[in-house]
Amino acid sequence: xxxxxxxxxxxxxxxxxxxxxxxxxxxxxxxxxxxxxxxxxxxxxxxxxxxxxxxxxxxxxxxxxxxxxxxxxxxxxxxxxxxxxxxxxxxxxxxxxxxxxxxxxxxxxxxxxxxxxxxxxxxxxxxxxxxxxxxxxxxxxxxxxxxxxxxxxxxxxxxxxxxxxxxxxxxxxxxxxxxxxxxxxxxxxxxxxxxxxxxxxxxxxxxxxx
Amino acid sequence: xxxxxxxxxxxxxxxxxxxxxxxxxxxxxxxxxxxxxxxxxxxxxxxxxxxxxxxxxxxxxxxxxxxxxxxxxxxxxxxxxxxxxxxxxxxxxxxxxxxxxxxxxxxxxxxxxxxxxxxxxxxxxxxxxxxxxxxxxxxxxxxxxxxxxxxxxxxxxxxxxxxxxxxxxxxxxxxxxxxxxxxxxxxxxxxxxxxxxxxxxxxxxxxxxx
Amino acid sequence: xxxxxxxxxxxxxxxxxxxxxxxxxxxxxxxxxxxxxxxxxxxxxxxxxxxxxxxxxxxxxxxxxxxxxxxxxxxxxxxxxxxxxxxxxxxxxxxxxxxxxxxxxxxxxxxxxxxxxxxxxxxxxxxxxxxxxxxxxxxxxxxxxxxxxxxxxxxxxxxxxxxxxxxxxxxxxxxxxxxxxxxxxxxxxxxxxxxxxxxxxxxxxxxxxx
Amino acid sequence: xxxxxxxxxxxxxxxxxxxxxxxxxxxxxxxxxxxxxxxxxxxxxxxxxxxxxxxxxxxxxxxxxxxxxxxxxxxxxxxxxxxxxxxxxxxxxxxxxxxxxxxxxxxxxxxxxxxxxxxxxxxxxxxxxxxxxxxxxxxxxxxxxxxxxxxxxxxxxxxxxxxxxxxxxxxxxxxxxxxxxxxxxxxxxxxxxxxxxxxxxxxxxxxxxx
DNA sequence: AATGAATGAGCATTCATTCAT
DNA sequence: AATGAATGAATGCTCATTCAT
Numbered sequence: 001x002x003x004x005x006x007x008x009x010x011x012x013x014x015x016x017x018x019x020x021x022x023x024x025x026x027x028x029x030x031x032x033x034x035x036x037x038x039x040x041x042x043x044x045x046x047x048x049x050x051x052x053x054x055x056x057x058x059x060x061x062x063x064x065x066x067x068x069x070x071x072x073x074x075x076x077x078x079x080x081x082x083x084x085x086x087x088x089x090x091x092x093x094x095x096x097x098x099x100x101x102x103x104x105x106x107x108x109x110x111x112x113x114x115x116x117x118x119x120x121x122x123x124x125x126x127x128x129x130x131x132x133x134x135x136x137x138x139x140x141x142x143x144x145x146x147x148x149x150x151x152x153x154x155x156x157x158x159x160x161x162x163x164x165x166x167x168x169x170x171x172x173x174x175x176x177x178x179x180x181x182x183x184x185x186x187x188x189x190x191x192x193x194x195x196x197x198x199x200x201x202x203x204x205x206x207x208x209x210x
Numbered sequence: 211x212x213x214x215x216x217x218x219x220x221x222x223x224x225x226x227x228x229x230x231x232x233x234x235x236x237x238x239x240x241x242x243x244x245x246x247x248x249x250x251x252x253x254x255x256x257x258x259x260x261x262x263x264x265x266x267x268x269x270x271x272x273x274x275x276x277x278x279x280x281x282x283x284x285x286x287x288x289x290x291x292x293x294x295x296x297x298x299x300x301x302x303x304x305x306x307x308x309x310x311x312x313x314x315x316x317x318x319x320x321x322x323x324x325x326x327x328x329x330x331x332x333x334x335x336x337x338x339x340x341x342x343x344x345x346x347x348x349x350x351x352x353x354x355x356x357x358x359x360x361x362x363x364x365x366x367x368x369x370x371x372x373x374x375x376x377x378x379x380x381x382x383x384x385x386x387x388x389x390x391x392x393x394x395x396x397x398x399x400x401x402x403x404x405x406x407x408x409x410x411x412x413x414x415x416x417x418x419x420x
Numbered sequence: 421x422x423x424x425x426x427x428x429x430x431x432x433x434x435x436x437x438x439x440x441x442x443x444x445x446x447x448x449x450x451x452x453x454x455x456x457x458x459x460x461x462x463x464x465x466x467x468x469x470x471x472x473x474x475x476x477x478x479x480x481x482x483x484x485x486x487x488x489x490x491x492x493x494x495x496x497x498x499x500x501x502x503x504x505x506x507x508x509x510x511x512x513x514x515x516x517x518x519x520x521x522x523x524x525x526x527x528x529x530x531x532x533x534x535x536x537x538x539x540x541x542x543x544x545x546x547x548x549x550x551x552x553x554x555x556x557x558x559x560x561x562x563x564x565x566x567x568x569x570x571x572x573x574x575x576x577x578x579x580x581x582x583x584x585x586x587x588x589x590x591x592x593x594x595x596x597x598x599x600x601x602x603x604x605x606x607x608x609x610x611x612x613x614x615x616x617x618x619x620x621x622x623x624x625x626x627x628x629x630x
Numbered sequence: 631x632x633x634x635x636x637x638x639x640x641x642x643x644x645x646x647x648x649x650x651x652x653x654x655x656x657x658x659x660x661x662x663x664x665x666x667x668x669x670x671x672x673x674x675x676x677x678x679x680x681x682x683x684x685x686x687x688x689x690x691x692x693x694x695x696x697x698x699x700x701x702x703x704x705x706x707x708x709x710x711x712x713x714x715x716x717x718x719x720x721x722x723x724x725x726x727x728x729x730x731x732x733x734x735x736x737x738x739x740x741x742x743x744x745x746x747x748x749x750x751x752x753x754x755x756x757x758x759x760x761x762x763x764x765x766x767x768x769x770x771x772x773x774x775x776x777x778x779x780x781x782x783x784x785x786x787x788x789x790x791x792x793x794x795x796x797x798x799x800x801x802x803x804x805x806x807x808x809x810x811x812x813x814x815x816x817x818x819x820x821x822x823x824x825x826x827x828x829x830x831x832x833x834x835x836x837x838x839x840x
Numbered sequence: 841a842a843t844g845a846a847t848g849a850g851c852a853t854t855c856a857t858t859c860a861t
Numbered sequence: 862a863a864t865g866a867a868t869g870a871a872t873g874c875t876c877a878t879t880c881a882t
Contacts, residue, residue, distance in 0.1 A: 008845065008881065030328060032242030035872060046847045051874065113327035117319070118240065158398045161383040162376040169375020170368060188368045196406020246856060256864045258858080267856065450748065452662030456877060466843045468879080477877065529747070537743035538660060578800060578818045585799020586792040593791040608788045616826020638860065638866065666852065676868045681853065 027109030086143030296353030506563030657739030716773030
């Protein structure tokens with residue numbers, strides 16, 4: 001991979017270039033295996049610039065994680081939008097999520113393959129995943145409410161984890177199959193989630209209303 | 211942590227002790243952050259012994275991953291047993307899985323938090339997870355067959371990933387909640403998987419037959 | 421510490437401000453531990469300006485050392501003045517010296533704690549200390565002459581070193597005791613130098629004539 | 631300078647060789663200018679051994695300082711011995727001190743030229759010099775007592791600093807004059823200290839009794 | 841005149857791995 | 862069989878110094 005930068009650019013631009021490079025290297029190699037030299041080289045600048053602008057390797061990793069996680073959350077929240085039917089909201093959110101994973105492969109790798117349970121970033125990661133859990137949890141709560149079902153967050157939490165885990169796992173499946181359409185993957189998951197294995201196995205299908 | 215070995219034990223036993231130590235250290239620190247010194251110290255022997263018995267750090271990690279993954283698969287396969295109803299088989303498999311995670315925390319960490327997407331072990335990890343996928347996939351295929359639903363592995367594969375991902379995510383949820391009963395967690399997941407969100411949100415409940 | 425400069429000042433003034441900042445930083449941190457960034461920041465200007473006005477770090481250190489040493493010599497020479505009795509001259513010189521140390525702590529630190537034996541400044545330092553030694557040596561020579569004692573610089577040189585060393589050591593003692601009066605310290609040393617331990621231990625006291 | 635070591639020597643020996651090399655390099659170059667590479671090379675071993683046995687650069691410097699200072703104190707204390715006349719004790723102590731400086735040039739450099747006021751070793755240095763001050767102070771106190779002069783440590787402390795400073799300064803003078811006899815230098819200082827400038831300038835001489 | 845942007849070069853520290861005993 | 866001794870090769874990080882604007 002060759003550097004894509006030019007000389008003498010303003011700080012704000014350089015910082016984004018550095019973060020792009022860092023996300024790519026961290027995402028592929030992981031925190032420990034990545035070297036600051038690799039990152040600087042890919043960013044097309046010298047190492048001291050990285051330190052001058054973004055601090056230590058740890059700071060840099062944190063900055064990457066933060067940027068990518070924020071973008072992911074924004075992608076999902078933006079996709080959920082303002083539709084009214086709960087299944088529609090979920091479906092939109094999933095499409096946003098799978099689109100994000102498909103488009104920002106490196107960012108996804110950083111977040112889910114290289115940060116999970118990695119000290120000393122575990123708390124950052126947990127906080128960011130917590131935001132995701134909260135979003136989904138909120139969706140489900142509204143769905144329960146509108147269905148008149150049994151409420152209470154204690155029942156919802158484990159289900160939320162299962163749902164998010166299922167999505168993450170399919171995202172990985174998708175990440176290894178570049179030909180796959182994220183929308184189609186979202187539909188597959190939606191069917192599974194909404195109808196359950198039993199109905200599914202009997203041939204039922206869930207469809208978006210539009 | 212103090213060494214747990216004594217001297218003058220036969221080679222096979224020593225090797226298992228080393229693997230125990232390595233799984234513990236790798237599981238907590240990850241491949242790169244773990245040092246051969248740490249592992250040798252925890253195993254209560256000198257570093258050259260580790261090299262003599264189990265080869266390089268990479269070899270050692272591979273051996274650990276292989277042992278733990280094999281045990282996990284065996285735990286699940288053993289638990290599935292010979293019951294006939296497909297939902298029962300799934301339910302038993304999940305219970306076996308959650309029990310394994312609860313009992314062998316370090317092994318679980320190694321497999322799911324420290325090996326995922328880590329070069330140069332990615333192929334090993336994929337192969338081992340593939341075995342897991344195959345098992346679940348087989349369960350589902352038989353279920354489809356017995357239900358007379360639409361068959362074909364192409365449809366089944368993504369669903370399998372979703373199911374396994376949901377289980378993994380709940381395993382992590384469980385790992386952070388020592389008070390939780392693995393059986394209860396399995397039931398929660400089973401409900402979600404089998405009935406789907408829609409039914410669930412309306413208050414339906416799946417129960418084992420026994 | 422905050423910058424002490426304002427903008428748009430003539431070059432000569434700027435240079436003195438830079439030297440002030442440099443003396444302060446070098447005096448506290450030493451040549452190697454001090455960074456050009458620190459100095460520029462304390463001087464309230466950008467690093468390239470320091471290079472433009474005063475050259476490399478080495479040049480800068482040399483300039484600081486030269487300025488402070490010159491001031492110190494001037495302080496002592498000015499204090500010696502034109503009194504006639506040799507002990508009076510010595511006494512005045514010591515008072516000038518201790519006053520200088522008390523007032524220009526950073527300069528004193530640079531000269532005695534941070535330059536001593538530090539390559540590549542050793543020759544500068546030796547030359548500047550040589551000037552001090554010469555002054556004191558001249559005082560003593562005139563005293564010997566007026567007393568009709570045995571002359572010859574070979575005998576005088578080591579004594580001069582002893583005297584200067586004693587003064588330096590007491591300067592450090594004084595520097596750690598902010599409450600002490602420099603004049604009183606000078607008197608203490610004068611007693612020791614002039615009367616010697618034997619007389620001193622028997623209770624003799626030297627007093628200035630005024 | 632060439633390494634003087636051989637291969638595969640026991641730890642205790644290697645550590646002393648490393649300390650010898652480190653004292654030499656630190657003494658000549660100072661803490662910051664010295665590199666661990668230099669030290670390892672002079673010791674005839676590889677850098678990791680230095681870290682394995684003696685820790686970080688800071689640890690190493692501390693260990694050197696401690697060893698050399700201890701030896702110096704022992705040299706002086708051993709030389710003071712058990713003579714009874716106070717001037718004799720002082721004279722013996724000075725001879726021990728100047729001999730030490732003459733014989734262990736590098737150690738002296740480390741202690742007095744490279745550690746003085748150097749953070750983060752200032753407290754170590756002060757403690758070690760405090761021991762020296764205490765020794766001399768004790769000598770003087772006994773001398774005062776036997777002479778029936780005015781007692782009290784307040785008067786003694788500054789004198790002690792002056793005396794020690796004078797000795798240090800002459801040690802530096804001596805260090806630059808390899809031909810000089812330490813005993814002769816000690817005698818010169820003893821004359822100055824004991825008789826005082828006034829007597830000295832009139833031609834008086836102090837002599838050891840033996 | 842003045843500075844933000846940029847870097848070559850060096851240094852402390854660590855670690856997987858091997859050798860001699 | 863077992864280990865203390867030893868190292869080559871990285872890697873994170875810093876700093877004096879310069880250039881383009």
